[in-house]
Amino acid sequence: NAGVTQTPKFQVLKTGQSMTLQCAQDMNHNSMYWYRQDPGMGLRLIYYSASEGTTDKGEVPNGYNVSRLNKREFSLRLESAAPSQTSVYFCASSERTSLITSGYTDTQYFGPGTRLTVL
Amino acid sequence: AQKVTQAQTEISVVEKEDVTLDCVYETRDTTYYLFWYKQPPSGELVFLIRRNSFDEQNEISGRYSWNFQKSTSSFNFTITASQVVDSAVYFCALSEANYGGATNKLIFGTGTLLAVQP
Numbered sequence: 001n002a003g004v005t006q007t008p009k010f011q012v013l014k015t016g017q018s019m020t021l022q023c024a025q026d027m028n029h030n031s032m033y034w035y036r037q038d039p040g041m042g043l044r045l046i047y048y049s050a051s052e053g054t055t056d057k058g059e060v061p062n063g064y065n066v067s068r069l070n071k072r073e074f075s076l077r078l079e080s081a082a083p084s085q086t087s088v089y090f091c092a093s094s095e096r097t098s099l100i101t102s103g104y105t106d107t108q109y110f111g112p113g114t115r116l117t118v119l
Numbered sequence: 120a121q122k123v124t125q126a127q128t129e130i131s132v133v134e135k136e137d138v139t140l141d142c143v144y145e146t147r148d149t150t151y152y153l154f155w156y157k158q159p160p161s162g163e164l165v166f167l168i169r170r171n172s173f174d175e176q177n178e179i180s181g182r183y184s185w186n187f188q189k190s191t192s193s194f195n196f197t198i199t200a201s202q203v204v205d206s207a208v209y210f211c212a213l214s215e216a217n218y219g220g221a222t223n224k225l226i227f228g229t230g231t232l233l234a235v236q237p
Contacts, residue, residue, distance in 0.1 A: 040128075042210060042227040043164075058224065090164060094223075106214070106223045107154070110164035 002026055004111035006091050012117045013081045021076040021114050023091030031094045031106055032074035033058075034066060036087040037113075043090065049074055081118045089114045121146045123213050125228035132201055133236050140196040140231045142211030148172075153187065153194040154212040154225065164210070170194065201235045208232050 004025045013019060025032065030051045035043040035058075045058030049068040063085060065077045074093075078085055090113050094106035122145040132138045144153065155167040168178065170187050178185045182199045198205050208230045214223040 040229055042123075042229040043225075044227075045224055048224065088162070092164075107166060107169055108225060109166060110156075112161075112163045115162075 004091055004093055004109055006089075006111040006114050008114060009112065010115050012119065013078075014119050015082060017081050018077070018079050019081065020078075021089055021091075021116075022073070023075065023111060024073045025091075025093040025109075025111075026072065027093060027095065027109070028071070029093035029095050029109075030071070032068065033092040033094070033108060034064070034074070034076045035090045035092065036060065036085075037090060038087050046076065046089075078116075081116075083118045085116065086118045087116060089116060121213055121215065121226045123211050123226055123228035125209075125211055125231050127231045128229075129232045129234070131234045131236065134203060135200050137197060137199050138201050138233065138235075140198075140209050140211075140233065142194045142196065142228060144192050144194065144211070144213045146213060146215060148215040151213060151215045152223075154214070155185065155194075155196050156210045156212065158208040158210065158230070160206070167196075198233075201233075203235050203237055206233060206235045 007022045033048040034046040037043050044060050046060055046064050047058055047066040049055045052068055052071045055066050055068055067075045091111040092108040094108040124143045127141055151172045153170045157165045157167055168185055175187050184197045186195045210230045211228045212225045214225050
Protein backbone atom coordinates (compact mmCIF):
# COMPACT_ATOMS: atom_id res chain seq x y z
CA ASN A 1 0.00 0.00 0.00
CA ALA A 2 2.01 2.99 -1.30
CA GLY A 3 -0.59 5.66 -0.46
CA VAL A 4 -0.25 8.67 -2.76
CA THR A 5 2.60 8.67 -5.26
CA GLN A 6 3.81 11.51 -7.46
CA THR A 7 6.15 11.64 -10.42
CA PRO A 8 8.55 13.19 -11.07
CA LYS A 9 10.12 14.28 -7.78
CA PHE A 10 12.12 17.07 -9.38
CA GLN A 11 11.79 18.88 -12.69
CA VAL A 12 13.43 21.87 -14.35
CA LEU A 13 11.66 23.52 -17.27
CA LYS A 14 12.34 26.45 -19.51
CA THR A 15 9.74 29.16 -19.89
CA GLY A 16 7.11 28.07 -22.41
CA GLN A 17 7.71 24.35 -22.09
CA SER A 18 4.88 22.05 -21.13
CA MET A 19 4.76 19.11 -18.78
CA THR A 20 2.40 16.87 -16.87
CA LEU A 21 2.70 15.97 -13.21
CA GLN A 22 1.36 12.54 -12.41
CA CYS A 23 -0.40 11.45 -9.24
CA ALA A 24 -1.81 8.09 -8.25
CA GLN A 25 -3.40 6.70 -5.09
CA ASP A 26 -4.10 3.15 -4.07
CA MET A 27 -6.44 3.83 -1.15
CA ASN A 28 -9.65 3.73 -3.21
CA HIS A 29 -10.38 7.36 -2.36
CA ASN A 30 -13.01 9.23 -4.34
CA SER A 31 -11.54 12.72 -4.09
CA MET A 32 -8.19 14.00 -5.26
CA TYR A 33 -6.48 17.39 -5.13
CA TRP A 34 -3.55 19.41 -6.45
CA TYR A 35 -1.89 22.06 -4.30
CA ARG A 36 1.08 24.31 -4.70
CA GLN A 37 3.31 25.36 -1.82
CA ASP A 38 5.19 28.62 -1.93
CA PRO A 39 7.37 30.17 0.81
CA GLY A 40 5.30 32.10 3.32
CA MET A 41 2.00 31.21 1.68
CA GLY A 42 1.18 27.76 2.94
CA LEU A 43 -0.60 25.40 0.55
CA ARG A 44 -3.04 26.71 -2.02
CA LEU A 45 -5.53 24.57 -3.89
CA ILE A 46 -5.15 24.53 -7.67
CA TYR A 47 -7.79 22.01 -8.76
CA TYR A 48 -9.69 19.18 -7.21
CA SER A 49 -11.76 16.22 -8.30
CA ALA A 50 -14.60 15.20 -6.02
CA SER A 51 -15.10 11.95 -7.90
CA GLU A 52 -14.08 10.19 -11.07
CA GLY A 53 -15.21 12.22 -14.06
CA THR A 54 -15.48 15.57 -12.28
CA THR A 55 -12.98 18.38 -11.76
CA ASP A 56 -13.31 21.84 -10.27
CA LYS A 57 -11.17 24.93 -9.89
CA GLY A 58 -9.56 25.79 -6.60
CA GLU A 59 -8.01 29.03 -5.43
CA VAL A 60 -5.22 29.37 -8.05
CA PRO A 61 -6.21 27.49 -11.26
CA ASN A 62 -4.81 29.88 -13.87
CA GLY A 63 -2.11 28.32 -16.06
CA TYR A 64 -3.05 24.75 -15.17
CA ASN A 65 -5.27 21.98 -16.44
CA VAL A 66 -6.16 18.66 -14.85
CA SER A 67 -7.39 15.25 -15.90
CA ARG A 68 -9.00 12.65 -13.67
CA LEU A 69 -7.97 9.68 -15.74
CA ASN A 70 -9.70 7.12 -13.54
CA LYS A 71 -10.38 6.69 -9.84
CA ARG A 72 -6.68 6.18 -9.07
CA GLU A 73 -5.02 8.87 -11.18
CA PHE A 74 -5.20 12.65 -11.29
CA SER A 75 -2.74 14.57 -13.45
CA LEU A 76 -1.80 18.26 -13.52
CA ARG A 77 -0.66 19.86 -16.76
CA LEU A 78 1.26 23.05 -17.35
CA GLU A 79 0.71 23.99 -20.98
CA SER A 80 3.21 26.86 -21.14
CA ALA A 81 5.31 27.06 -18.02
CA ALA A 82 6.15 30.43 -16.48
CA PRO A 83 8.69 31.34 -13.77
CA SER A 84 5.74 32.16 -11.46
CA GLN A 85 4.88 28.46 -11.50
CA THR A 86 8.13 27.57 -9.77
CA SER A 87 6.85 25.82 -6.67
CA VAL A 88 6.45 22.54 -4.85
CA TYR A 89 3.37 20.68 -6.01
CA PHE A 90 1.47 18.28 -3.80
CA CYS A 91 -1.20 15.82 -4.74
CA ALA A 92 -3.63 14.56 -2.12
CA SER A 93 -6.52 12.17 -1.88
CA SER A 94 -9.25 11.92 0.70
CA GLU A 95 -11.74 9.64 2.32
CA ARG A 96 -14.97 10.67 3.96
CA THR A 97 -14.25 9.86 7.57
CA SER A 98 -16.35 11.78 10.00
CA LEU A 99 -20.01 12.46 10.48
CA ILE A 100 -21.36 15.00 12.93
CA THR A 101 -25.05 15.84 12.96
CA SER A 102 -25.73 15.97 9.24
CA GLY A 103 -22.36 17.20 8.09
CA TYR A 104 -19.15 15.39 7.25
CA THR A 105 -15.64 16.07 6.12
CA ASP A 106 -12.75 14.43 4.36
CA THR A 107 -9.27 13.78 5.72
CA GLN A 108 -6.67 14.43 3.06
CA TYR A 109 -3.50 12.37 2.66
CA PHE A 110 -0.63 13.83 0.71
CA GLY A 111 1.97 12.59 -1.73
CA PRO A 112 5.69 13.35 -1.37
CA GLY A 113 5.61 16.40 -3.64
CA THR A 114 7.20 17.51 -6.91
CA ARG A 115 9.72 20.33 -6.85
CA LEU A 116 9.36 22.28 -10.11
CA THR A 117 11.68 25.05 -11.27
CA VAL A 118 10.85 27.15 -14.31
CA LEU A 119 13.78 29.13 -15.69
CA ALA B 120 -14.78 33.84 4.58
CA GLN B 121 -12.57 31.14 6.01
CA LYS B 122 -9.09 31.99 7.22
CA VAL B 123 -6.38 30.33 9.28
CA THR B 124 -3.68 32.37 10.97
CA GLN B 125 -0.43 30.98 12.32
CA ALA B 126 1.25 34.09 13.64
CA GLN B 127 4.46 32.34 14.68
CA THR B 128 6.62 32.08 11.59
CA GLU B 129 9.57 30.39 13.30
CA ILE B 130 10.17 28.99 16.78
CA SER B 131 13.48 27.73 18.11
CA VAL B 132 13.70 25.69 21.31
CA VAL B 133 16.25 23.50 23.02
CA GLU B 134 15.57 19.81 23.30
CA LYS B 135 13.28 18.81 26.20
CA GLU B 136 11.58 22.19 26.30
CA ASP B 137 7.81 22.35 25.89
CA VAL B 138 6.55 24.36 22.93
CA THR B 139 3.11 25.55 21.85
CA LEU B 140 2.19 26.32 18.26
CA ASP B 141 -0.70 28.74 17.89
CA CYS B 142 -3.54 28.52 15.38
CA VAL B 143 -6.41 30.98 15.10
CA TYR B 144 -9.21 30.45 12.62
CA GLU B 145 -12.16 32.34 11.16
CA THR B 146 -15.32 30.80 9.79
CA ARG B 147 -18.99 31.69 9.65
CA ASP B 148 -20.07 28.08 9.82
CA THR B 149 -21.11 26.48 13.09
CA THR B 150 -20.01 23.06 11.88
CA TYR B 151 -16.41 22.75 10.80
CA TYR B 152 -13.23 20.70 11.18
CA LEU B 153 -9.71 21.61 12.18
CA PHE B 154 -6.53 19.77 11.26
CA TRP B 155 -2.81 19.76 11.99
CA TYR B 156 -0.23 18.51 9.53
CA LYS B 157 3.53 18.07 9.98
CA GLN B 158 6.04 18.68 7.19
CA PRO B 159 9.49 17.35 8.18
CA PRO B 160 12.65 18.38 6.29
CA SER B 161 12.09 15.48 3.88
CA GLY B 162 9.11 17.43 2.54
CA GLU B 163 6.09 15.17 2.81
CA LEU B 164 2.95 16.28 4.65
CA VAL B 165 1.87 14.03 7.48
CA PHE B 166 -1.64 14.14 8.94
CA LEU B 167 -1.58 14.51 12.74
CA ILE B 168 -5.09 15.19 13.99
CA ARG B 169 -8.64 16.19 13.05
CA ARG B 170 -11.20 17.78 15.41
CA ASN B 171 -14.78 18.78 14.81
CA SER B 172 -16.43 21.93 16.09
CA PHE B 173 -18.68 20.06 18.49
CA ASP B 174 -15.88 18.45 20.40
CA GLU B 175 -13.88 20.83 22.57
CA GLN B 176 -12.19 18.15 24.62
CA ASN B 177 -8.44 18.42 24.67
CA GLU B 178 -6.63 15.54 23.05
CA ILE B 179 -3.35 13.98 24.05
CA SER B 180 -1.27 11.58 22.00
CA GLY B 181 2.05 10.79 23.63
CA ARG B 182 4.04 14.01 23.78
CA TYR B 183 1.51 15.82 21.57
CA SER B 184 -1.58 17.59 22.86
CA TRP B 185 -4.15 19.86 21.29
CA ASN B 186 -6.26 22.54 22.92
CA PHE B 187 -9.41 23.56 21.06
CA GLN B 188 -11.24 26.65 22.33
CA LYS B 189 -14.23 27.89 20.36
CA SER B 190 -14.50 30.99 22.53
CA THR B 191 -11.18 32.26 21.18
CA SER B 192 -11.34 30.44 17.80
CA SER B 193 -8.07 28.72 18.55
CA PHE B 194 -6.70 25.23 18.06
CA ASN B 195 -3.26 25.20 19.62
CA PHE B 196 -0.74 22.38 19.48
CA THR B 197 1.70 21.63 22.30
CA ILE B 198 4.73 19.37 22.14
CA THR B 199 5.98 18.31 25.55
CA ALA B 200 9.66 17.52 26.06
CA SER B 201 10.53 18.38 22.48
CA GLN B 202 13.00 16.28 20.52
CA VAL B 203 15.18 17.01 17.50
CA VAL B 204 12.90 14.77 15.41
CA ASP B 205 10.08 17.22 16.06
CA SER B 206 11.84 19.79 13.89
CA ALA B 207 9.46 20.48 11.02
CA VAL B 208 6.98 22.94 9.60
CA TYR B 209 3.56 22.52 11.19
CA PHE B 210 0.41 23.54 9.36
CA CYS B 211 -3.01 24.18 10.82
CA ALA B 212 -5.97 23.84 8.44
CA LEU B 213 -9.74 24.33 8.41
CA SER B 214 -12.59 22.84 6.43
CA GLU B 215 -16.29 23.46 6.70
CA ALA B 216 -18.67 20.55 7.02
CA ASN B 217 -20.10 19.21 3.80
CA TYR B 218 -23.79 18.47 3.52
CA GLY B 219 -23.84 17.52 -0.11
CA GLY B 220 -21.97 15.24 -2.45
CA ALA B 221 -18.99 17.45 -3.19
CA THR B 222 -15.72 17.16 -1.42
CA ASN B 223 -14.30 19.48 1.21
CA LYS B 224 -11.54 21.98 0.63
CA LEU B 225 -8.85 22.64 3.18
CA ILE B 226 -7.79 26.16 4.01
CA PHE B 227 -4.21 26.13 5.30
CA GLY B 228 -2.35 28.53 7.52
CA THR B 229 1.09 29.67 6.42
CA GLY B 230 2.84 27.25 8.76
CA THR B 231 5.20 27.49 11.73
CA LEU B 232 8.78 26.31 11.39
CA LEU B 233 9.87 24.59 14.59
CA ALA B 234 13.58 24.08 15.12
CA VAL B 235 14.57 21.91 18.07
CA GLN B 236 18.23 22.30 18.96
CA PRO B 237 20.11 19.44 20.65
